[in-house]
Amino acid sequence: MAYDYDLFVIGAGSGGVRASRLAAMSGAKVAVAEEYRTGGTCVVRGCIPKKYMVYASEFGSAITHAKGYGWNVENATYDHNLFMDRMHREIDRLSGIYARNLRNSGAEIIEERVEFVDAHTLKLVMSGRTVTAKKILIATGGSPIMPRDVEGIDLAISSNEMFHLDEIPEHIVIIGGGYIAVEFAGIMRGLGARVCLVYRGETVLRGFDDDVRTHVHDELKRKGVRVITHASPKAIAKDDGKLKVTLSNGESVTADKVLFAVGREPHTRGLGLEKAGVKVNDKGAVEVDGYSRSSTAHIFAVGDVTDRLNLTPVAIREAQAFAQTEYMNLPTQFDHADVPIAVFAQPPVGVVGMTEAEARRQFGQVDIYKTRFRPMKDMLTGDEERVLMKIVVRAEDERVVGVHIVGPDAPEIIQAVAIAVKMGATKADFDRTCALHPSIAEELVTLREKFVPPELKPV
Numbered sequence: 327m328a329y330d331y332d333l334f335v336i337g338a339g340s341g342g343v344r345a346s347r348l349a350a351m352s353g354a355k356v357a358v359a360e361e362y363r364t365g366g367t368c369v370v371r372g373c374i375p376k377k378y379m380v381y382a383s384e385f386g387s388a389i390t391h392a393k394g395y396g397w398n399v400e401n402a403t404y405d406h407n408l409f410m411d412r413m414h415r416e417i418d419r420l421s422g423i424y425a426r427n428l429r430n431s432g433a434e435i436i437e438e439r440v441e442f443v444d445a446h447t448l449k450l451v452m453s454g455r456t457v458t459a460k461k462i463l464i465a466t467g468g469s470p471i472m473p474r475d476v477e478g479i480d481l482a483i484s485s486n487e488m489f490h491l492d493e494i495p496e497h498i499v500i501i502g503g504g505y506i507a508v509e510f511a512g513i514m515r516g517l518g519a520r521v522c523l524v525y526r527g528e529t530v531l532r533g534f535d536d537d538v539r540t541h542v543h544d545e546l547k548r549k550g551v552r553v554i555t556h557a558s559p560k561a562i563a564k565d566d567g568k569l570k571v572t573l574s575n576g577e578s579v580t581a582d583k584v585l586f587a588v589g590r591e592p593h594t595r596g597l598g599l600e601k602a603g604v605k606v607n608d609k610g611a612v613e614v615d616g617y618s619r620s621s622t623a624h625i626f627a628v629g630d631v632t633d634r635l636n637l638t639p640v641a642i643r644e645a646q647a648f649a650q651t652e653y654m655n656l657p658t659q660f661d662h663a664d665v666p667i668a669v670f671a672q673p674p675v676g677v678v679g680m681t682e683a684e685a686r687r688q689f690g691q692v693d694i695y696k697t698r699f700r701p702m703k704d705m706l707t708g709d710e711e712r713v714l715m716k717i718v719v720r721a722e723d724e725r726v727v728g729v730h731i732v733g734p735d736a737p738e739i740i741q742a743v744a745i746a747v748k749m750g751a752t753k754a755d756f757d758r759t760c761a762l763h764p765s766i767a768e769e770l771v772t773l774r775e776k777f778v779p780p781e782l783k784p785v
């Protein structure tokens with residue numbers, strides 16, 4: 327049977343664009359459909375604008391710190407409209423580059439939503455046209471969860487709207503204790519808002535190493551974020567021009583904006599996957615094997631829609647592996663182990679590998695090396711911020727299985743450390759490496775003493 331396309335990609339985000347380009351450049355006839363904007367969450371309403379907002383917010387403390395170094399910076403002000411305008415112009419530019427690169431590779435861009443008719447046929451929803459494809463790649467990403475059981479949820483916003491705020495709210499309540507909640511708490515605080523973070527657990531950033539979690543939690547509070555734990559929102563109501571959030575613990579907080587950052591869900595609803603025999607799990611994520619192949623052999627899925635490790639570079643690598651396997655005669659599975667992760671909290675987090683708890687569970691005996699210190703720069707600024715560095719070592723062969731950093735430039739540092747960890751470096755390899763002085767990162771190669779918990783120390 328002759329198909330309209332060799333490959334039809336649904337979603338022009340990080341994964342979809344990479345797969346489309348590689349397949350098209352290998353000679354396949356490719357179309358990619360996008361219902362919103364080329365570039366997807368990362369470029370349009372995720373990583374990129376978020377990082378610009380982090381940069382914008384950091385100038386607040388940088389200006390204060392400058393005084394410690396002799397700079398006179400009186401009357402510094404922040405112009406939100408100017409910043410937003412510049413940021414969105416840059417997003418437009420990047421989105422344009424993605425579209426141009428796609429076209430240059432030979433892929434066709436279809437700017438509308440598509441849904442499955444059957445396993446080889448897709449309907450273009452706006453135009454009503456149907457197209458057929460030999461292979462289909464689902465790369466639709468995810469979208470923010472807005473819990474319907476919270477009364478008045480429509481008064482709240484998601485991270486999508488945070489990139490279009492007309493002004494910095496005087497007071498914002500953020501629900502959640504994950505990546506997005508912690509990142510926006512820092513951004514909003516840095517830009518001058520009063521921030522209240524409401525988390526249902528004890529310490530933010532579940533899933534991260536306990537020392538990292540405590541460090542970030544304490545730094546949030548030290549920076550002036552009010553953190554309410556063991557509480558969830560029950561209802562949101564308008565109250566005298568503000569929004570009143572009633573919490574499960576009986577408390578209520580009033581704010582100008584309420585941001586829900588309680589996770590993201592795979593974007594599969596309404597796609598008609600059942601008509602194509604594509605199985606999804608209980609969270610709606612497309613079930614795939616190591617080659618990103620779904621339960622229907624010629625339909626594949628990469629990125630957040632598969633809910634494996636929801637990060638842009640992972641989606642790109644899964645997409646690359648798919649294209650290599652299917653179009654370049656080079657069967658490839660992406661290895662999801664030891665992917666470096668950053669949380670752009672303030673100070674930021676950079677981690678790679680296992681947490682201490684995971685390593686103890688898996689290997690039993692582990693050695694821990696860790697330190698907390700005030701960075702040199704702050705000796706003159708007077709800031710009390712602390713850096714955390716922690717190395718988790720498998721005792722039997724001294725292999726470094728986890729590195730955890732909270733502090734300035736942690737994401738930059740961890741990207742380089744991840745190479746060593748991925749190569750299987752041992753603690754002795756770290757020790758053999760000469761320090762670079764003066765730097766924060768030098769602590770990674772000068773940590774000599776194993777950490778012994780106080781309760782195990784001989785008295």
Ligand code: NDP
Pocket residue numbers: 473501502503504505506507509525526527531532558559587588589590635636637668669670
């Ligand atoms: P996360 O899964 O990171 O965190 C969700 C948070 O919301 C958790 O603290 C969770 O609590 C809490 N929560 C979940 N359900 C409820 C509920 N019904 N009521 C109250 N609280 C609730 O999700 P995010 O939205 O922060 O981010 C989504 C994903 O996007 C991340 O997991 C990550 O993969 C990606 N991302 C990555 C970034 C980066 O790489 N820097 C930046 C931003 C996003 P609990 O801990 O108890 O489960």
